[in-house]
Amino acid sequence: MRARSMKVIDLAVRHVECISAPTSIRDCALAMRRRHVGSLVVTDSDNKPIGVITDRDITIEVTAMGRDPLATSVADVMTSPVVTAKSDDDLVDALAKMREFGIRRLPVVDESGLLVGVITNSNMLEELAVMLDSLVRDIKSSKTREIELRP
DSSP states (O other): OOOOOOBHHHHOBSSOOEEOTTSBHHHHHHHHHHHTOSEEEEEOTTSOEEEEEEHHHHIIIIITTTOOTTTOBHHHHSBOSOOOEETTSBHHHHHHHHHHHTOSEEEEEOTTSOEEEEEEHHHHHHHHHHHHHHHHHHHHHHHHHHHHHOO
16 A cells, blocks of 8 residues: 655745746846756746746856847746646656656646745655655664563
8 A cells, every 4th residue: 555645735845936037047147146046937927837947058058059148038048838736746746747857846836827836856855865764763763672672
């Protein structure tokens, strides 16, 4: 029997760094630097995700191609359409979606399609590490208990 999976919203970061599509790549890069992030969710005026832009997108599509970062907009470079997860999706399903699309970050939306968070493979790995640590402690505890009960 498979254990009930955690929901995406349980691990999602709720404060999401966002940017609008018309923003120049220069301003986008400055925003990433200022906010200490490597990606931004691109949202429309209703706070619905329409794309994602990463520092790698900027490197590969702007810098490497010799494009002008002042004349190039986020909309020109962002990954779109955006792949999202619903807040009540299982983590296992979200991970499968990330693997299917080859992405490391997944914006999380509510039932209306509004952005409510973002989940990353790092979030999932951190949770797995906590669970593994708990499992190791349980194994050690059960061994200690057995030694005490059956000397």
